[in-house]
Amino acid sequence: MSAAAAPGTPDLSVQALQKNFAGHVAVNDLSFVVQRGSFFSILGPSGCGKTTLLRMIAGFTEPDAGDIVIGGRSMRGVAPNRRPVNMVFQQLALFPMMSVGENVAFGLARRGIPKAERTRRAEAMLERVGLAGAGAKRVDQLSGGQRQRVAIARSMVLEPTLLLLDEPLGALDLKLREHMKIELKQLQAAFGTTFVYITHDQSEALVLSDHVAVMHHGCFEQLGTPQQLYYEPATAFVAGFVGANNRISGRVKSEAGETAAIETPDGWIVMARKTGQVALGDHVEAFVRPEVVTLERDASLLPGGQPQHIGVVQSLLFDGANSAVLLHEERTRFEFRVALPQTGRLADLKVGERVHFSFDPERAICFTGLGGSHG
Amino acid sequence: MAEISDAAAGRAWQRRLILTLLLAPALLWLFALIVLPHVQLALLSLRERVAPHVYQPSVAQFRTFFAEPLYWEVFVRTALMSIVATGLTLLVAFPIAWVITKVARDRASAFLFVVCLIPFWVSETVRALGWLILLRESGVLPAVLVKLGLTAMPVELLYHDATILTGLVYTSLLFMVVPLVSSLESLDNSLIEAAYDLGAGGFATLKNIVIPHAAPGITAGCIVVFMLTLGNYLTPNLLGGKNSQWFTELIYTQFIVRFNWEQGAAFGFLLLGLSTGIVAVGLRLSGQRFVDVMRRS
Numbered sequence: 136m137s138a139a140a141a142p143g144t145p146d147l148s149v150q151a152l153q154k155n156f157a158g159h160v161a162v163n164d165l166s167f168v169v170q171r172g173s174f175f176s177i178l179g180p181s182g183c184g185k186t187t188l189l190r191m192i193a194g195f196t197e198p199d200a201g202d203i204v205i206g207g208r209s210m211r212g213v214a215p216n217r218r219p220v221n222m223v224f225q226q227l228a229l230f231p232m233m234s235v236g237e238n239v240a241f242g243l244a245r246r247g248i249p250k251a252e253r254t255r256r257a258e259a260m261l262e263r264v265g266l267a268g269a270g271a272k273r274v275d276q277l278s279g280g281q282r283q284r285v286a287i288a289r290s291m292v293l294e295p296t297l298l299l300l301d302e303p304l305g306a307l308d309l310k311l312r313e314h315m316k317i318e319l320k321q322l323q324a325a326f327g328t329t330f331v332y333i334t335h336d337q338s339e340a341l342v343l344s345d346h347v348a349v350m351h352h353g354c355f356e357q358l359g360t361p362q363q364l365y366y367e368p369a370t371a372f373v374a375g376f377v378g379a380n381n382r383i384s385g386r387v388k389s390e391a392g393e394t395a396a397i398e399t400p401d402g403w404i405v406m407a408r409k410t411g412q413v414a415l416g417d418h419v420e421a422f423v424r425p426e427v428v429t430l431e432r433d434a435s436l437l438p439g440g441q442p443q444h445i446g447v448v449q450s451l452l453f454d455g456a457n458s459a460v461l462l463h464e465e466r467t468r469f470e471f472r473v474a475l476p477q478t479g480r481l482a483d484l485k486v487g488e489r490v491h492f493s494f495d496p497e498r499a500i501c502f503t504g505l506g507g508s509h510g
Numbered sequence: 511m512a513e514i515s516d517a518a519a520g521r522a523w524q525r526r527l528i529l530t531l532l533l534a535p536a537l538l539w540l541f542a543l544i545v546l547p548h549v550q551l552a553l554l555s556l557r558e559r560v561a562p563h564v565y566q567p568s569v570a571q572f573r574t575f576f577a578e579p580l581y582w583e584v585f586v587r588t589a590l591m592s593i594v595a596t597g598l599t600l601l602v603a604f605p606i607a608w609v610i611t612k613v614a615r616d617r618a619s620a621f622l623f624v625v626c627l628i629p630f631w632v633s634e635t636v637r638a639l640g641w642l643i644l645l646r647e648s649g650v651l652p653a654v655l656v657k658l659g660l661t662a663m664p665v666e667l668l669y670h671d672a673t674i675l676t677g678l679v680y681t682s683l684l685f686m687v688v689p690l691v692s693s694l695e696s697l698d699n700s701l702i703e704a705a706y707d708l709g710a711g712g713f714a715t716l717k718n719i720v721i722p723h724a725a726p727g728i729t730a731g732c733i734v735v736f737m738l739t740l741g742n743y744l745t746p747n748l749l750g751g752k753n754s755q756w757f758t759e760l761i762y763t764q765f766i767v768r769f770n771w772e773q774g775a776a777f778g779f780l781l782l783g784l785s786t787g788i789v790a791v792g793l794r795l796s797g798q799r800f801v802d803v804m805r806r807s
Contacts, residue, residue: 195703215706228704232722241718242708293708 144207146171146296146329147192152201154187154353161187163353165201169297169331169346174323176332176340179350180376185333188350189299192331193222206296216245221290222299226306227282229274235261235285236270242293260292261285264322279307280315287319291326300332304339316342337377341365349373369410371502374422379459381471383407383421387501390415394496397421401467406442406496413503421501425459425474427494430481434491441493446471448488460484462492555775571776581760581777588757589784591671592739595678599686599735600728602679607690612699626687634681638748641677642668645749669751677749678739685738686731693727694720729798733789740785757781 147169154162161184169175177185190196192203194215203210206219221242230238236257243253258270264284269277277285283303290298304312304319320343323330334340340347341361348358349372357369368374375382385399390409397419398404407421431437446462449470458475473492475481484490558568575581606626610619629637644650645667652664667673697720705715721728746756761781764774793800 193707195706215703216709216711220707222704222707224700224704226698226700228698228700230701230704230719232719241705241710245709245711245714289708 144171145169146206147175147331148204149188149192150202150204152188152191152203153199154184154191154196155199156187160184160353162191162198165353165355167348167355167358169329171329172327173345174320174330174332174343176334176344176347177350178334178337178340178347178377180335183350184353185335185350186301189222189301189331189333192297193220193299194218219296220299221293221295221297222301223286223290223303225301225303227286227303229282229285229289231274233274234270235266235272235274235277238274238285239270239289239292241289246293256292257288260288263325264288264291280311280318283307283315284318287322291328295328297329297331300330302334302336304334304336312339319343341377349376351376368422368500371420371422374420374500374502379425379472381423381425383423383469385419385421387413387415387417387419395419395501397501399467399469401469403444403464403467403469404442405444405499407499407501408497410500410502413501417503419501419503421499423471423494423499425472427498428471428473428492429494430460430473430475430490430492432481432488432490437491437493438495441495443491443493446473446490446492448484448486448490450486451484458482462490465489551775551778554772555779557772559772571773572780574773575776575780584755584757584760585780585784587755588740589788591675591678591756592736593788595675595682595739596732596736598675599679599682600732603683603686603690603731604728606683607687607694610687610691611694611697612702623687623691626684629680630684634744635748637681638677638745641673641680641749645673668749669753671750674746674750674754674756677745678742681742681745682735682738685734689727689731689734690724693724697723725796725798726803729793729796729803732792733803736789736792737785740781 145168149165149167152162152165154160163184165188177188179185187196191198192205192210194210194213208219210218230241233241236254239257239260240253243256244250248256254270258267261267261269264287266281266284266288269281269285274282274285286303287298300319304315307315316339319330323343332340332343341364344361346358347361347364349356349364351372357364357373359367359369364373364377368377374380383397383399383403383405385397385403385405387395388398388404389396390413393408394406395409395413396404396406405421405423407423413419429437429441434443437443445465447465449461449463452459452461452472456477460473460475460481462471462473463469464471471492475484555571556567556569557565558570559565575585606622610622610626614622642649645652647664647666647668649667651667652661655661656664701719701723702715705719710718741758743756743758743762746754747759750756757777758781761774761777764770764777793803
């Protein structure tokens with residue numbers, strides 16, 4: 136596969152990559168490394184530069200500065216058809232003028248592999264993605280999920296060092312998308328090829344990836360495992376973008392060790408762990424995940440040692456195991472989302488009911504408000 | 511019950527009447543200008559004048575065509591030249607259509623399209639006369655060639671086959687560019703990128719992706735250009751002069767100069783047969799179906 140590269144060489148190394156479009160910075164001085172065999176996702180809102188980054192790796196866009204090294208080889212001046220990289224396009228881009236088998240064999244034909252051999256290899260690849268015998272079908276005879284698999288087979292048959300995926304699940308409906316997520320992860324594990332996946336859907340990135348980079352304004356805000364992104368976001372943007380979060384803006388009123396008391400403009404005070412440079416009087420953003428909050432009808436049942444708050448139920452958001460309740464803090468009417476216990480306890484809450492809630496300040500975090508204005 | 515079905519029948523009848531009325535102008539046009547003259551021509555071509563105002567059924571006109579080498583040769587020459595002109599038009603128009611659809615950005619592409627269109631604001635006669643000014647012995651291009659020292663004396667650039675072909679390609683260009691643009695526009699750029707990504711070069715992408723996708727547009731353009739070229743009278747006549755030997759000129763001569771309407775009508779039918787035959791062969795060779803081609807373009 137990448138036999139030429141020495142063991143331990145990362146499959147992809149991006150070095151100080153820069154790309155500007157008419158005065159607007161799409162990718163800004165970006166460097167990162169993707170280890171062999173890993174599933175790497177780049178997560179970001181539309182317009183963050185992730186598509187430009189992917190197209191530079193594929194070779195469709197020339198970087199202004201910096202280098203891309205794939206399997207130990209610099210890609211500077213290497214045309215897309217000569218890179219050890221294949222791409223699964225957003226709209227899949229299967230060739231409608233060819234059969235499924237011809238689609239998969241297309242790349243092999245370009246390498247001059249004889250017809251009998253490439254038909255055999257295309258058939259074998261289709262079998263690996265669970266489409267045995269579909270070679271003679273037309274592309275439009277396949278379902279959305281099957282096309283997805285053909286697009287992956289068409290790239291994987293060339294045994295690339297790196298497979299790039301440009302939001303390939305975006306065109307599918309929700310049910311199929313959930314199913315394809317699992318399939319993609321299994322395919323990647325089975326092939327052992329390095330996947331670089333871009334998406335704006337945080338759930339796709341978290342479920343699929345070994346490592347995720349959160350991209351914003353052409354830079355990586357944070358690069359880490361899905362767990363790190365979720366539990367230890369490095370910036371306010373990441374905290375707001377990855378997973379559901381209650382965002383509370385205010386000023387630091389007092390400090391006690393690692394925690395700060397934050398007062399909202401309306402005078403509600405919450406406690407949160409400080410991240411980075413946070414000083415008294417700073418404007419900060421605090422984030423509290425809905426599932427770290429404990430909810431009780433009776434205040435005495437709340438865990439001891441946590442600041443207690445009172446809320447009024449505004450609406451019940453039933454979604455099976457992800458059910459939540461939307462509260463207004465009693466005095467300031469600050470909107471706050473709390474996850475309901477999965478045991479079904481408190482499932483009988485009524486709109487307008489008065490409830491007590493609290494959370495561990497260690498599990499809430501705050502950042503200075505600088506640079507966290509988006510998301 | 512009976513009333514309801516009566517009303518339904520009435521509505522159906524009404525709908526049919528409206529459809530007939532809407533189609534009437536087209537049907538009338540087809541009948542009056544295409545079917546009727548051709549019936550007349552068919553009758554003319556199949557009779558022979560034996561004495562003043564005395565005619566009898568005959569295939570003498572068709573026999574003359576096959577017996578007289580000049581007619582026969584002009585017929586074949588017109589067909590071959592038209593095929594060459596169609597091929598050249600395709601070769602010139604394809605890069606133009608490619609630039610308009612895939613290379614130029616929105617405004618530039620609209621501008622290029624207008625540039626292709628502008629020559630068609632003036633009549634074909636004036637355009638052909640423009641070529642005369644450029645190419646005749648005392649014209650612009652021969653003078654430039656002398657200035658550049660490429661020729662010692664001004665050369666006559668008119669009245670060559672190459673001149674006729676140039677004029678025909680120029681006249682037909684728009685009719686090839688339009689269907690090509692519309693078929694290339696519908697080609698998703700990511701298909702081209704995907705082909706590159708899978709290791710194809712420019713030629714392999716053109717052959718495997720672009721041409722198969724654009725095939726209906728290419729075929730439609732070729733049919734239109736071929737028919738226009740085969741039936742063209744003005745351009746071969748003006749640019750080719752007496753040497754042009756275009757089949758439409760023979761028809762003109764028979765009808766207008768010789769007053770031999772019977773012979774002219776027979777030639778007309780032979781030309782119709784020729785164009786139909788070559789288009790049918792072309793469709794067969796390219797594996798396209800006429801209905802699909804016309805729907806796609």
